[in-house]
Amino acid sequence: xxxxxxxxxxxxxxxxxxxxxxxxxxxxxxxxxxxxxxxxxxxxxxxxxxxxxxxxxxxxxxxxxxxxxxxxxxxxxxxxxxxxxxxxxxxxxxxxxxxxxxxxxxxxxxxxxxxxxxxxxxxxxxxxxxxxxxxxxxxxxxxxxxxxxxxxxxxxxxxxxxxxxxxxxxxxxxxxxxxxxxxxxxxxxxxxxxxxxxxxxxxxxxxxxxxxxxxxxxxxxxxxxxxxxxxxxxxxxxxxxxxxxxx
Numbered sequence: 001x002x003x004x005x006x007x008x009x010x011x012x013x014x015x016x017x018x019x020x021x022x023x024x025x026x027x028x029x030x031x032x033x034x035x036x037x038x039x040x041x042x043x044x045x046x047x048x049x050x051x052x053x054x055x056x057x058x059x060x061x062x063x064x065x066x067x068x069x070x071x072x073x074x075x076x077x078x079x080x081x082x083x084x085x086x087x088x089x090x091x092x093x094x095x096x097x098x099x100x101x102x103x104x105x106x107x108x109x110x111x112x113x114x115x116x117x118x119x120x121x122x123x124x125x126x127x128x129x130x131x132x133x134x135x136x137x138x139x140x141x142x143x144x145x146x147x148x149x150x151x152x153x154x155x156x157x158x159x160x161x162x163x164x165x166x167x168x169x170x171x172x173x174x175x176x177x178x179x180x181x182x183x184x185x186x187x188x189x190x191x192x193x194x195x196x197x198x199x200x201x202x203x204x205x206x207x208x209x210x211x212x213x214x215x216x217x218x219x220x221x222x223x224x225x226x227x228x229x230x231x232x233x234x235x236x237x238x239x240x241x242x243x244x245x246x247x
Contacts, residue, residue: 029223032046054083054219072098093118107163113125166188188211195210
């Protein structure tokens with residue numbers, strides 16, 4: 001099944017407005033899985049300062065919010081956040097991890113944090129998971145802590161987990177039922193938009209928020225796949241209302 005370049009739209013009601021709330025819902029474009037040169041395999045352009053270039057490109061693409069989510073690294077978060085000041089672009093700090101769940105050793109979680117977090121807070125989360133400095137940027141590294149402990153470490157910091165591209169392989173698909181039925185996940189970042197049909201058929205009574213973000217590993221890929229949503233809060237609280245688990 002070939003991936004589509006079209007993002008999936010979601011309609012939500014924001015329950016926890018923040019100081020950024022306008023009181024009226026408006027359409028917002030999101031790409032919440034973007035990598036930087038801190039991820040191994042990132043295709044950089046020589047002589048270009050990635051942080052301001054990323055912000056400029058996000059604005060050209062019409063994005064209102066991005067998530068900076070390198071594998072096991074928070075190195076670029078502060079740089080991108082600083083470049084976005086005054087740019088009317090919300091930057092959510094984050095990271096991506098791989099862990100085990102119900103026999104699958106390839107469960108991928110995009111971990112997002114409030115926009116007030118910096119590199120230090122995200123790095124503290126990775127340190128608590130026992131991630132060594134040598135794993136920075138390496139998508140092959142596997143966090144060995146139990147799934148329950150990973151979620152506890154994330155959520156006690158006010159963070160959110162978004163299972164990502166779990167429809168990409170049969171191995172990942174096998175643990176989807178556990179994510180939905182045991183752990184209460186209601187939002188997913190899909191590899192293939194057509195996978196939305198599977199959710200409708202298997203869980204017809206559950207409302208999901210399904211996205212397809214770019215997983216950009218180069219500047220040119222930023223915003224290549226995005227989501228259009230209605231938000232009154234263009235910030236972490238607005239995303240929380242869509243992504244938090246049903247527990």
